[in-house]
Amino acid sequence: MRPKSDSDELLIQRIPSDGWAVDFGEGEGVIEGQREALCTVGNGRWATRGAVPESSADDTHYPGTYVAGLYNRLPSQVSDRITEDESLVNVPNWLPFTFAAEDSPWLGDPTVEILENRHELDLRAGTLIRHFRIQDLAGRVTRILQRRFMHLERHELAALQTVIVPENWSGELRIRSGIDAGVKNFGVPRYRQLSSTHLQIDDLRHVGDVALAIVETVQSKTRIATAVRLSLHDSAGPIGADRVQITQSIEGDWVGHVAVLHVIEGEEIVADKVAALMTSRDAAISSPEEAALAALSTTGPIDDLTDSHELAWRRLWQRFHIDVESDGPIDVATLRLYAYHLIISMYGVGAGSLDAGVPARGLHGEAYRGHIFWDELFIFPILNLRLPWVCRSLLRYRVRRLDAARAAALDAGLDGALFPWQSGSDGAEQTPKVHLNPDSGRWLPDVTHLQRHVGLAIAYNVMQYFEVSGDFVFLEQEGAEILLEITRCFASLTTFDDDKGRYVINGVIGPDEFHTGYPGAEEPGVNNNAYTNLMTVWLMRAALEVLNELPEPRRAEIVEKLSIADEEMVRWSDISEQMFIPFHVDPVTGAEVISQFEGYEELAELDWHGLIERHGNVSRLDRIMEAEDDSVNNYQASKQADVLMLPYLLSASELEEMLAQLGYNWTTDQLPATIDYYLERTSHGSTLSTVVHAWVLARSQRADAIGYLDRTLRADLELAQAGTTSEGIHLAGMAGAIDVVQRCFGGIEVRAGALWFDPMWPVEFGALEFTLRYRRHTLLVRINGASIEVEDLGGPGQTTIQVGFDSEEEAQRLHVGQIIRHGIPPDS
Structure with a gap:
């Protein structure tokens, strides 16, 4: 569904100042609980x-x-x-x-x-x-x-x-x-x-x-x-x-x-x-x-x-310096408020020997029982560029539980390391066996532990941390091992389908979370979730790349320790070239789109307008339909971004190159059709969904992207959300809001050993200024609708970093004290 045109009343009242304070009254019931959390x-x-x-x-x-x-x-x-x-x-x-x-x-x-x-x-x-x-x-x-x-x-x-x-x-x-x-x-x-x-x-x-x-x-x-x-x-x-x-x-x-x-x-x-x-x-x-x-x-x-x-x-x-022109549409106090909550949830993890992960609701309440999901996927982009040692500590939370993940894989008949969808103290699966639907009052089986993609998120975070920090010591001593063990797990999840002539992954649940199985099926899970399959391709390629980059004798040591045979690496390469990706034709536009999973297009279309007339807010469509003795498994409806997670994590060109390697004739020109298809079928039952939609629409449908950004910035502040925010803030959504402003509209990407800028900063946003840290250098970035300026405020010794702009073919060296200015084309 598209962004709402009207906005709900906000809990906070900003103090007329320089954007460093927010003011709250006191409320009743869940409104007061929302204030307490914030x-x-x-x-x-x-x-x-x-x-x-x-x-x-x-x-x-x-x-x-x-x-x-x-x-x-x-x-x-x-x-x-x-x-x-x-x-x-x-x-x-x-x-x-x-x-x-x-x-x-x-x-x-x-x-x-x-x-x-x-x-x-x-x-x-x-x-x-x-x-x-x-x-x-x-x-x-x-x-x-x-x-x-x-x-x-x-x-x-x-x-x-x-x-x-x-x-x-x-x-x-x-x-x-x-x-x-x-x-x-x-x-x-x-x-x-x-x-x-x-x-x-x-x-x-x-x-x-x-x-x-x-x-x-x-x-x-x-x-x-x-x-x-x-x-x-x-x-x-x-x-x-x-x-x-x-x-x-x-x-x-x-x-x-x-x-x-x-x-x-x-x-x-x-x-x-x-x-x-x-x-x-x-x-x-x-x-x-x-x-x-x-x-x-x-x-x-x-x-x-x-x-x-x-x-x-x-x-x-x-x-965490960030400033936006006061007369623009983005309220800098909200960005700082969200950065504040990220800091008070994560900063201490980087100190001493604290063993902790990223609880989805921060340290602000008891929703989800304080469990750790995949939320660091949305938090790392902010922390990598500001507090990389905190990210290293968060990754070590996973490293310490690698043996538990190995045991879980063994129990499931898999190789490598199988990380739990919900984690807590010791790495055991903490996804509850049953959950309560408050709309119907019924306790229902919970099979969401089949969201195996949490392992893909961990592997992705390892590589992103390394790209930003250049921390070879972590990669050699800890990162490579956990990434390779996750690779082995997903390789063993993958089987070769003779009829398709391709590798497939069956019986999983994608990021959507609504679809826990096929209509009427006794066994849970769906087959060939596009996000899981394509990110598995990314994982196989990343594992082979890491093995190639590890210096000897460390490469030989880890291959020997994990008993990685040449045949195993050959299979990884085969998977990266022969994975099955489902597609179908949109019956309305005739365009070919990436299917959320195999058979998705055969599900019934949902009467969104009728549901909205009856219920108003349909973000938790799964609860509504179960209370009506129906199931969201029967319909083309998603809680949050699923297929669209792919262009969120991967650039359009990287996605095109991966699909080409798989033998699919797909180009970036086809991406908007896939985006539009799922826009009309998503209820945004998670704050993460508006983050992803703002990101993927930023270039092609900027007005809608700004609408989704506005929803993301307001998510925990609207009185209408008091019932859920009172149980804890949505930490990944808050981090994602900052990330959309800085890394998406600011056009920041880390790749091939360089920091690249390709801003799509709307002129109506005014000027943006923020600091970030890249490979031990502190940078001050200034962006407006016409230009970008990058200043190196300090780094170790005589070192330099590589900074590039997408309108140029090669990155250039940036020295401490140097400023690089670059013009932004009018249509950016």
Whole structure:
């Protein structure tokens, strides 16, 4: 379906500034949940949703905190079976903070009236700021300013500062601050029939002036220590024991402090809460509790933490610098907001020995149980060009699970390494056996583990990381082995069909996800998914290329280690030249198009207009049709881009060359017909779909491409999406939005050892400026509708890089300090 012409109301209200802050009101139900997700603070090691500190989990608020890579499994009774599900664990809540005047109820009680309430996310400083005023039943009015962050460099630390000003009263002020250790995974309504208690409390105690909670996950046995310290000061400095009485308190699953002091009207009282979280998964510690206590003991005042935290963010934004003319149609604050969420989800993965992947919803909620799919395929293009060491760490998440993938392949009767569609702690397949359709209330079999193409994405990411970084050490020591083992897996998935005289791949599910089988078939999966088959061709070619490029003796070592025979490499070459790709003729236009899978054209056409009239939003067509006792398997309808993933990952010329090598007479002139065919048959049930459609339409149908870009930029911000965003942001969609602006419309491609530019930047977008990192050189790129300018801001020694423009045949050398300017043809 084409982009909508009208737009839904947005949750955020941008502050009139330089695009470095976004402003949120407070909502009810899922709207507040959406705000909490979008106001998450974190550093990539852990993150906390933007719930107000006085709240607890209920139908409006959900103060979840998540640690990258920290999972636990629980059995659940679902319908007539026992299932086991692994989830990213909601760890003890360090946020709880409330106060009261005199004998008034605590802030958070419904009798305390909120007069004003505004949340501001300061992107430049990585800090959430809350301005609000309250009034109790006695008419006492109090003004409050809160600031919170998770330190960008001291990854174990978080801070909450609260400034309390009594506006029209003097008297006793009570403050309650602590840790809630009795949390559960309860953030996704459709999972609430599943077991949710992942933690058992080992100890709640005080050590000096620190409150300490120690818990352990019930199955994975990860020990988690959360420690918090509370200090108070006024304009004269720290408030001593002669003025404030602080009591240590343990109540049920809560441990903390209660402070009581006398305040004067108009006086500022500042409460500083600093938290440290350590787990038994952390390196170089004796125990989590000792490490958490030690971290707090070496931490100075919160103002010092703030200064170093903000300095770290300023340095990081130099790598993620992006600016767009303020009077253009692209809002730079949205781009920076999405970059912020990418940073707080991924940055810490590149630090130390953290073992974590890319959860589809970031560290912002519990949708998909925090599992890792193929989303790094959409995230790597941004991180490769800014934080390549984070990409290397993310690839090592896969490398560490290579043996598990080998075991999975063996169990499936395959060679090499078979990576799971949904991954978590140890590399085992975490795709649930059943899933709930909330529209029908039925639990249904889930066979989406047949999305074998996740292995293709991993291999593609290995090669893209190498192309951008030039990291030969990684390729030789780790990358080549994982790529070759994935190649062996897909070669063994491939069989030779005598009738076709070609190689085929049967019984898989493509990126579309809707089509899990043929109508009425007992066995799941479809045959010859075009994306899977063509990317398998790409994989065979890439594997042979890597083997050719590996220097001796490393090539001989890896061939010997993996027992790769010459006959095996010959078969890879044969597959790359004889793979079957399905085509069919569009009955309306008569044009030949690439079939999504074999037999796709035989499926019934769908009455899109009738469905939209009955249901409005049809993005989750699979749920709608199952609830009507029908199946999307019966129709030519896709959840998201499938065939069109090919021109997203491969250039049109590369696609033409690959098909020619296979013996198909297909040219790039035929690509628009295939694009148009699937445009009319896609429901865009995933934010990734609008990313891909914006990309593939950028040259041929720019107006539609801009429409899809607009939808991508708004996806997590529209109030209509509150129900899904409240469960976690769509991290790959956010990264994809930035990627479409910079790499697609900016025309950036890395190939053949050079960085190439072929901009198609619309004049109406104004001017674009951003930084990127290519092979250890930092570049500043400026693009407008008439020209492009590339400046080398710095690199190692006397090294140079190759930079080219598609209107020229050869790339040219760029030296540190040099600027290259290039004109853009008027029709670009």
